[in-house]
Each structure stands twice: as structure tokens, then as C-alpha cells.
Amino acid sequence: MTEQRGRRIRAVVVDDEALSRALILEYLAAHPDVEVVGECANGFEAVRAITELGPDLLFLDVQMPKLDGFEVLELVGGNIDVIFVTAYDSYALRAFEVHAVDYLLKPFGAERFGAALDEARGRLARAEQVPVAQVAASARPRGGHRERILIRAGAKVEVIPVGRIDYVLARDDYVGVMVGGRELLKQQTLADLEGQLDPERFVRIHRSAILNLDRLARLELATRQSYVAVLKDGTELAVSRAGYARLNELL
């Protein structure tokens, strides 16, 4: 066991099963340098706890109500060390892509748990950080398109099924996701989001806009050279020449 450092490690335990959380707490009792500052039973609680408490270490289940473990990580960014705790070995690859400290397979013993904790101590001592973009990218299932996007405002999380998105606009470092007249800001580039959405349903019609094809009513000639997309709710969006070509291909 490593020497106790000046500051205790602040940990949050996230697992939807009370018994499983209790086991982790029990194992942690043998490690006085770790202080459990939060216990969460679902993804929303986890995001809130992590945002509000800013822990150093996360024990994270993968399959949970509301948000899965990877989605939680995507929302809270990368500056936290994670030990995954799950019965499924199939997430291991994705876990290490988000630079997980360790991957504990249920059931696990105190020794194995201690080894994972030692690894976390080492990382915290070296103050290693995980790049945020990498975490966000690997939160998406491999090869598939996103079925929902997650938007966090403070500790509050919104889960938006992609079918509810009308269009998305570029807003400097953010994207503005338009959902039924509301604009939700998400820290991501438009190109990045474009890559995550199904290209059969979402089209980059302009350098600064992605359109949900379902919302398109018609295309109108704006000037001799340029078009505007008129949506079913009357909204007009500029269409670039490349965007027009992409639309033509799909329609």
C-alpha cells in the first residue's frame, strides 16, 4: 500500500445495486486514505455528484438506469480517474480507451480491489489527466450512430433522442441543438457531432448547420446561386452549394 499522502482521495461510488455499493464501501473501509464523498444509484445522480463534489476517483458501473457509465464520463469530462466495476467483460476495450485506471469484474475480492486502488493512487500522485475529447469519442458505441445525445447544464442532464433534434447550429466552441424551438448548448464542434449522427437522417447543409431531414419542408431559391431550406415549422436555413449537393444526393 502506498504512503498516505497529505490529501485524502475523494471517491464517488456509482452502482445501481445497493449490495454492490455496500461491498465497495466495505472494501474501502480498509483504505483510510480514501474518503467516500458520494454514493449514486443511477447515471443522473452520478453526473450531479461528480459536478458538485469534484471527486478524484470514481467507481463506476456500466449498466445503470438513465445513463450508462460511458455516458456519465462523456458528460463530466476527463479530469477524473475511473475504476470500472461491472459483471460484463465486453466493455473492457472501451473502458481502456477512456483511460480507465482499472476494470474490476464482478465478483472481485479485496486483494484485486486493493490493486486497482494502488494503481489509482499512482496516477493521482503523477497527476495524470485524460484528454476530454477522447472520452467523448469513445462514449459512442463502436461503429454505430448515436440514438440520443446528452447535454449537461451545470448538474442537470438532458437526454435528447436524436429524432427530436430539429437542426443544429455552430456557436463558437459550442453547438446549439434546436429541439422544439429551444436551443440547448453543448460543448462540441459541429463536425464532431456530424460524425456521430446518422448521415442518412442528418445532413450538413452549411458550414454552420446540420439539418434533420425529417424537418425539411422544401428548398427555395434565395438568389440566383443559393438556396434556403424551409422547415416544416417555417424556419429558414441557408444552404451552401456543397450542402445543396449533399441534400440532392439524399432526396
Added chain:
Amino acid sequence: MHPILASGRRQALYLASWALIGLLLAVAWSAASSRVALPSALAVVVPPCLLYGFVCLSAWHVCRAAPLEARSVLRVLATHAGAGVVAALAWMLAWEGWVRALVGSAVFDAGVLDDYRARLPVVPPAGVMLFWLSSMLHYLLIAFEASRRAEARELGLEVAAREAELRALRAQIDPHFLFNSLQSISALTSSDPAGARRMCLLLADFFRSSVRLGARERILLEQEIELARAYLDIEKVRFGSRLSSEVLLEPGCGTCLIPPLTLQPLVENAVRHGIHSLVDGGVVEVTARCDAEGVCLSVRNPVDVEAVARAGAGVGLDNVKRRLASAFGSGTETRWRREAGSFRVDIRFPREDGVRERAG
């Protein structure tokens, strides 16, 4: 193996045919010639005919050496022409030998011998014809055997494919269920040792019955329902107050037959995709009803209204559907639908009744 020698019945039939040929020839001969009495004709004709029967068995080798599908027609005909002539000459020699042996016996007088000599030239062409007839018979038998072998092979393949499919479809307990249960036991050992022990016993009972019943082709509906109850009891330890269940088996339906572990994956799905996705959990409802013709099972569970339907949830259901179809053929039905906040699967299959085992 020679197709005729291979079977006693065929040998007898074959020899009987040759005896009949001999008989007909003898009758024809004695009818055509006044100097030859029927007994004499029979004595002269029948033995060489039977002997020639054996000679003609060799047509099999000729047929095999000149298979119809591989050779050109001309070569096949040439081969058989050659073989037929050789066989017929041999037959004529056999006639001669036999007639010489008969000379001087009671049935054989000078009149018969003269008439025989007069008719001897008929023997070689008749021999060739008979040999060719035998060739045709052998080709027929070869084709018949080949088609039977192909049929058997096809049947064997079909059986093997079906078995493989059944093996693949045989419902299996999700191993993660075991891992999660062991995690629960591990957690309980310090906080609630009695609970840990109870969980061990529940798990042991469940696995013992699922292994025992899973090996059978059909089990009683009440046994399947009992398995589902045992499964839910174990998951209740893991999920605590999040999981409750209502399992209803309509009276009189307990002895209906069902392929083992048909209901199991449905209940497993209800817990995994339903209860597990909900913060507060809910009730898994299992209902088993029956009427004179069929059995209806339904499993209902709450789901997260906001959750996007996950791809892959239908695979388990497709498996159940295919298993039922392969167990009962037509007349089975598997339907599922998602309504606001709940997911429901209904399966229906024909009713067959079994008997309870004597408790022992």
C-alpha cells in the same frame, strides 16, 4: 457389395426369375417340337438357365466399369456387346457340357438330341439378349442404391443441421446472472451472513433444476413457472425493493408441456431491460393461461419511457420464436409490443398434456 448378393430376398427373386425363364423356354420348346416331351425339355433347359443366372451376375462388374453417366454411349454399348458375346459363348459351352452329361439318361433320347442340335444356334443370341437384360437390371439397381444413399445422406445432413440449430437455440442462462449473484453473496457475507447463505441455496436450487430440466425436450408448465419464480427470487436479492413480481399460473394448466427454459429468457429480459433501466424498478408480471387448444404465456414489465429502444433487444425474442416454431411447427405465435411505460411479450403454442412425476 453386389446389389443382388447383398440381400437374401433379392437373391431368391433373381434365381426364381431365371427358373421362370428356364420354365418358359422349356414349355416353348416342347410345344414347338413334337419329339420333345416337357419333362425332357425341363431337364435340358432349366439347369443351364440357372447357371447362366449366376454368369449374368457378372453384369454388375461390367456396369460398374462402364457407368452410364461417365462414358460415351458408344463405349458403353461396345463394352456390353463384348461382355454379352463372351457370356453367351460361355453359356453355349455350358449347354453342351450339360447335354453331354445327360446323354443316355432316361429323359434324353436321340429325338431330343437331334432337336436340340437343330435349335442350338438360337442359344448365343438369346444369351446375349439375356445378358443385356441383366445389365439393364443392374444399372437400375445401381441407380436405385445411389439414390437411396443420397437420400440417407440428405436425411442425415438434415438431422445434423436440425440438431445444431436446436443446440444453438437451446436457451441458456446468462452467465452474468451468476456473476452478479455471486457479487451479491460476496456483499452479504459480512453484512448479512444468513442472507448470504439463503442466496447460496436459492442459486443452487435454481441451477440444479435448470440443468436437470434443461436437458429434457419438454417439461411441465408448472416446472417452468417454478424456475421463473426461483430466478426472480434470486434477482430480488440483487435488486432489493426495485424488483417485485406477480406470477400467475391458471389452475389446470400446470401439466401443459413446454420446451424447457422458454419462459426464462423472457423473464430475464424483463429484469435486464426493464427493471434494471428504472431508478425505482417495478413489477414483473408473468401470466400462464391455457384452453383446450393452446397455452398462452405473457410477460410484462415496466420500461423507461425516455429510453430509446435499444437495438438487439429483439434477438432474444427471435430466439424464443424460432425455438417454439422448431418445437411445435406451425400454430405458435410470439408477439411483443411496447406501450407507454411498459413492454409486453405474448407467446402462444399448441396444448399438449404431460404427467406429473411421482414425488420420490
